[in-house]
Amino acid sequence: QAVPDIRIYEVGPRDGLQNESKFVPTDIKVELIHKLSEAGIKDIECASFVSPKWVKQMSDGTEVMKTIKRVPGVNYPVLIPNLKGYEAAKQCNIEEIAIFPAGSEGFSQKNLNCSIEEGLKRFKLVADQAIKDGMRVRGYVSCVVGCPYDGPINPKGIAKITEELFTMGCYEVSLGDTIGVGTAGSVKKLMNEVIKVATPDKIALHFHDTYGQGLSNLLAGLEFGIKTVDSSVSGLGGCPYARGASGNLATEDLVYFLYGLGVNTNIDLVKLIEAGRYISNFLAKPTESKVNRAIGDR
Ligand code: HMG
Numbered sequence: 001q002a003v004p005d006i007r008i009y010e011v012g013p014r015d016g017l018q019n020e021s022k023f024v025p026t027d028i029k030v031e032l033i034h035k036l037s038e039a040g041i042k043d044i045e046c047a048s049f050v051s052p053k054w055v056k057q058m059s060d061g062t063e064v065m066k067t068i069k070r071v072p073g074v075n076y077p078v079l080i081p082n083l084k085g086y087e088a089a090k091q092c093n094i095e096e097i098a099i100f101p102a103g104s105e106g107f108s109q110k111n112l113n114c115s116i117e118e119g120l121k122r123f124k125l126v127a128d129q130a131i132k133d134g135m136r137v138r139g140y141v142s143c144v145v146g147c148p149y150d151g152p153i154n155p156k157g158i159a160k161i162t163e164e165l166f167t168m169g170c171y172e173v174s175l176g177d178t179i180g181v182g183t184a185g186s187v188k189k190l191m192n193e194v195i196k197v198a199t200p201d202k203i204a205l206h207f208h209d210t211y212g213q214g215l216s217n218l219l220a221g222l223e224f225g226i227k228t229v230d231s232s233v234s235g236l237g238g239c240p241y242a243r244g245a246s247g248n249l250a251t252e253d254l255v256y257f258l259y260g261l262g263v264n265t266n267i268d269l270v271k272l273i274e275a276g277r278y279i280s281n282f283l284a285k286p287t288e289s290k291v292n293r294a295i296g297d298r
Pocket residue numbers: 015018048049050051052053054055081082084085086088100111112113140141142143175176177178179206238239240241
């Protein structure tokens with residue numbers, strides 16, 4: 001049986017680093033982005049233009065985007081919370097932005113300082129402007145199965161927000177298990193609702209691997225026909241406003257897993273492992289990727 005191509009959307013430089021307490025200097029972020037593109041990754045979320053009062057780690061988005069050497073054919077999206085962030089990003093030759101309403105009221109208040117409804121209104125202003133300016137817009141929904149403040153989340157509400165993001169003009173919506181509490185069972189329930197409002201090829205899955213369920217959750221999603229997976233090199237990641245959130249599904253583990261399914265990602269695993277080692281060494285912590293540990297230590 002033919003296995004379809006899977007697109008890997010790398011979030012390491014953004015989701016991966018935003019939760020680090022020690023500020024990662026711009027040149028290290030830039031070098032990480034270069035190493036990821038050299039490994040063959042075609043979508044690299046590089047920065048966010050959020051309030052530096054909220055996430056200081058991401059306060060150098062402009063410098064990062066103005067310094068990276070862009071490889072033709074590689075997509076370098078950035079995360080945008082509001083029009084102020086959009087205006088700053090627009091000065092940096094951006095082709096794709098990501099907007100990120102929350103899937104739960106509790107997380108919306110903690111992460112965006114507003115209700116879900118208010119957040120959607122703000123993001124619509126951003127999406128309208130970006131589309132007018134000829135950019136692609138990606139949508140995220142966070143806390144799609146569980147919220148650190150509100151507990152389990154009803155998939156019907158997530159499907160509704162997903163539908164609104166498509167109505168705003170998003171080309172794809174990424175469903176985020178922000179705190180990594182999902183299981184293959186809860187992912188199936190979620191997908192069953194979401195496919196009522198979108199075809200699976202327009203849905204991406206974004207797993208944090210807190211409970212070690214990332215790959216089995218992904219397998220559940222692949223059975224629905226999803227084509228894009230978010231992951232973070234070395235398994236870095238987390239959100240400062242989501243208590244208990246740990247790193248994303250590691251890109252090295254994802255590439256190895258997909259290889260086992262016969263999916264050719266065109267990613268050089270050795271170079272990817274080097275990229276993971278580069279950033280983990282800088283952060284002075286062991287890699288969170290089991291594949292990186294197993295192969296990289298050899
Ligand atoms: P607020 O405090 O309500 O906003 O925050 P405000 O408009 O009152 O502004 C407060 C101050 O920040 C002002 O400065 C603004 O100018 C400034 P002051 O006047 O006090 O000097 N400000 C900005 N500065 C630069 N760029 C901006 C910007 N906006 C305001 N864009 C706000 C509201 C949305 C700004 C804030 O809550 C925020 O930045 N939140 C983002 C938090 C964040 O980045 N979280 C992590 C990303 S989400 C995530 O990781 C989940 C995901 O991975 C999916 C998953 O895992 O499920 C995507």
